[in-house]
Amino acid sequence: MLEVEGIHTFYGLSHILFGVSLRVEQGEVVCLLGRNGAGKTTTMKSIMGLTPPKQGGIRFKGEGIVGKEPYLLARKGISYVPDDRRIFADLSVGENLEIAMRKARVGEGWNKEKVYEIFPALKDIESRRGGCLSGGEQKMLAIARALMGNPELLLLDEPTEGLAPVLVHALEDQIRRLREAGLTVLLAEQNVRSALRLSDRGYIIGNGQIRYQGSIEELKENEEVRKKYLLV
Amino acid sequence: MQLGFIEEDGFQMEYVLTFGPSELACQLLVGLSRSMLLFIVTAGLSLVLGVLRVPNIAHGSLYMIGAFTAFTVSTVVGGAGGFWLSLIVAPLAVALVGLVAERILFCHLYEREHLMLLLFTFALMLILGDLVKIIWGAEYRSVTTASLLQGSFMIFGLPFPRYNLFLLIMGPLVAVALWLFVSKTKIGRISRAAAVDREMVGVLGINVSWVFATAFVIGCLLAGLGGALIAPTVSITLGMDHTIIIEAFLIVTIGGLGNMWGALIGSLIFGITHSFGVMFWPQFAIVFPYVAVVIVLLLRPRGMLKSVW
Ligand SMILES: Nc1ncnc2c1ncn2[C@@H]1O[C@H](COP(=O)(O)OP(=O)(O)OP(=O)(O)O)[C@@H](O)[C@H]1O
Ligand SMILES: [Mg+2]
Numbered sequence: 001m002l003e004v005e006g007i008h009t010f011y012g013l014s015h016i017l018f019g020v021s022l023r024v025e026q027g028e029v030v031c032l033l034g035r036n037g038a039g040k041t042t043t044m045k046s047i048m049g050l051t052p053p054k055q056g057g058i059r060f061k062g063e064g065i066v067g068k069e070p071y072l073l074a075r076k077g078i079s080y081v082p083d084d085r086r087i088f089a090d091l092s093v094g095e096n097l098e099i100a101m102r103k104a105r106v107g108e109g110w111n112k113e114k115v116y117e118i119f120p121a122l123k124d125i126e127s128r129r130g131g132c133l134s135g136g137e138q139k140m141l142a143i144a145r146a147l148m149g150n151p152e153l154l155l156l157d158e159p160t161e162g163l164a165p166v167l168v169h170a171l172e173d174q175i176r177r178l179r180e181a182g183l184t185v186l187l188a189e190q191n192v193r194s195a196l197r198l199s200d201r202g203y204i205i206g207n208g209q210i211r212y213q214g215s216i217e218e219l220k221e222n223e224e225v226r227k228k229y230l231l232v
Numbered sequence: 233m234q235l236g237f238i239e240e241d242g243f244q245m246e247y248v249l250t251f252g253p254s255e256l257a258c259q260l261l262v263g264l265s266r267s268m269l270l271f272i273v274t275a276g277l278s279l280v281l282g283v284l285r286v287p288n289i290a291h292g293s294l295y296m297i298g299a300f301t302a303f304t305v306s307t308v309v310g311g312a313g314g315f316w317l318s319l320i321v322a323p324l325a326v327a328l329v330g331l332v333a334e335r336i337l338f339c340h341l342y343e344r345e346h347l348m349l350l351l352f353t354f355a356l357m358l359i360l361g362d363l364v365k366i367i368w369g370a371e372y373r374s375v376t377t378a379s380l381l382q383g384s385f386m387i388f389g390l391p392f393p394r395y396n397l398f399l400l401i402m403g404p405l406v407a408v409a410l411w412l413f414v415s416k417t418k419i420g421r422i423s424r425a426a427a428v429d430r431e432m433v434g435v436l437g438i439n440v441s442w443v444f445a446t447a448f449v450i451g452c453l454l455a456g457l458g459g460a461l462i463a464p465t466v467s468i469t470l471g472m473d474h475t476i477i478i479e480a481f482l483i484v485t486i487g488g489l490g491n492m493w494g495a496l497i498g499s500l501i502f503g504i505t506h507s508f509g510v511m512f513w514p515q516f517a518i519v520f521p522y523v524a525v526v527i528v529l530l531l532r533p534r535g536m537l538k539s540v541w
Binding site for chain 1: 418421422424425427428429431432433434435436437438439440
C-alpha cells in the first residue's frame with residue numbers, strides 16, 4: 001500500500017533523512033522504532049507531504065505522491081496523527097471531529113457515533129474545549145479526528161508517549177480494533193514494548209537511516225540491535 | 233440647559249454645556265451608534281487578521297470603495313430604493329474586488345513575513361486609492377438616506393437622529409450573523425481552526441486556500457457594508473481610507489488582535505469615549521479615544537481579549 005524508496009529530507013540546510021526506505025502492505029501494522037531525534041517524525045511528515053523529500057520516491061497505492069499537498073494526500077486516504085497532537089484548542093471536542101469529517105470512498109465509513117464507540121471517554125466530554133483536555137484525552141481525540149477522514153493508511157506518531165500504563169493498554173486495544181476494522185497503520189514509537197505488542201513487522205531508524213528491519217519475532221530476539229539503536 | 237452643536241465626521245452630534253442624566257444617556261446612544269459602525273468595519277479587519285494573519289492596510293480602501301459604490305448606486309437608482317439597494321450592492325461589489333485580489337495576489341503571500349505583508353497591503357492601499365480617484369474623481373460626494381431614516385425623534389426629551397438608531401440596530405444584527413458564521417457553520421469552525429494551526433487543517437484534507445478566500449471575502453463584505461453605512465453621514469472623499477484604517481488598527485489592537493469580540497469591545501471603547509469627548513471638551517474630542525487606547529494598552533498590552541497572534 002505504501003512504498004517509501006530512498007528518501008532524503010532536509011530542514012533548511014540540515015540533512016535529516018538519508019535514503020530511508022520502507023514498505024507497508026494493506027492491512028499490516030508496521031512500527032518504526034528509534035530514539036529521540038532518530039528521524040521518525042520526519043519520516044512521517046515526509047510521507048504526509050509536510051516536509052517533502054528532495055530525493056527519492058513515495059508511492060501510495062501505486063501512485064507517486066512526492067510533492068503533493070497534504071490536503072490532497074488526506075483526500076487520497078492518508079491520515080497523520082502528529083506526536084504533539086495539535087488539537088484545535090478553541091474548538092470543542094465535537095467540533096474538532098466535525099471539521100475533520102470526510103465522506104468514505106467506499107462503504108459507510110466513520111462518523112462521530114462510531115468514533116465514540118471506540119473512544120467512549122470522548123463522548124462524555126463532547127462539548128469541552130480542546131484546550132482543556134488532559135494529555136490522554138488529547139491523544140484519543142487526535143486519533144479519533146484522524147479517523148473521521150476515513151483513511152486507509154493511518155500514520156500514528158508516538159500515540160503512547162506520556163501516557164500512564166493503564167492508558168497505554170487501553171489505547172493499544174483501541175488500535176487493535178482499528179486494525180480489525182481494516183486500517184493499515186504505520187506506527188512510530190519509542191515505547192518498544194507497546195509497539196512490539198501491536199505490530200506485525202518493524203523497522204529501526206537511527207540518525208536518519210534504516211538500521212534494521214524484520215518480523216516482530218526477529219526484533220524481539222535480536223538483543224544486539226535493540227541495544228545499539230533503541231537503548232532498552 | 234444650553235445646547236451646542238458640532239459636526240464631526242458628519243455625525244451630527246449635539247453637545248450640551250450643562251449635563252443632566254438625559255443628555256448623558258443620549259450622548260451614550262450617539263457613542264454606541266458610532267461604535268456599531270466601527271465594529272462592522274473592524275470585525276472584517278479582525279477576521280482577516282485572525283484567520284489569514286494578514287494585517288490588511290487596504291481594508292480602509294475597501295471601505296472607501298464601499299462608500300463610493302453606495303454613492304453611485306443611490307444616485308443612479310435614486311430615492312429610498314437607491315439607498316436600500318446601495319446597502320446590498322456596495323458590500324457585494326467590494327467582496328468581488330476582495331475575491332479577485334485574494335485569488336490573484338494574496339493567495340501567493342500567506343507564507344511571507346508580516347513586514348512583507350504590511351508593505352504589500354500598503355501598496356495595495358495606494359493602488360486602490362488611485363483607482364478610486366480615476367473612477368470617481370476627487371470631488372466630495374454625498375448620499376441621501378431613505379426618508380424613513382431622516383430627521384430625529386425625541387428620546388429622554390432630546391432629539392436623536394433616526395439614522396443613528398438604524399446603526400444601533402444594524403450593529404447587533406451583523407454581530408449575530410458573524411457569531412452564527414464562526415460558531416455554527418462548518419467553514420466558520422474551520423476558519424477558527426485555521427487561525428491557530430493552518431498546517432493541521434490541511435492535514436485533515438481541507439483545502440485551506442479556499443477557507444482563506446472565504447474569510448477574506450467576508451472581511452471585505454464587512455468593509456463594504458461599513459462604507460455604505462457611513463456614506464449618508466459624511467462627505468465621501470479620497471482620504472477617508474486613511475482615517476478609518478488608523479482607527480481600525482487601534483481598535484483591533486486594544487481588543488486583542490484577530491479576536492472578533494475584541495473588535496466589538498474596542499469599538500465600544502473608541503466610540504463611547506469619543507462621544508463623551510464631544511460632550512465634555514468638543515475641541516479636543518478626537519483625543520479622548522486615543523487616550524483610552526493608551527490606557528488600555530498600559531493595563532493590558534495584548535488587548536482586552538485573547539489575541540490569536
Ligand atoms: N523543524 C526542524 N528544524 C530543524 N531540525 C529539525 C526540525 N525538526 C526536527 N529536526 C531535527 O531532525 C532530527 C530528526 O527529528 P525527528 O523529529 O524526526 O525525530 P524523532 O525520531 O521523531 O524524535 P522524537 O522521538 O524525539 O520525536 C533531529 O535531529 C532534530 O533535531
Ligand atoms: Mg517525533
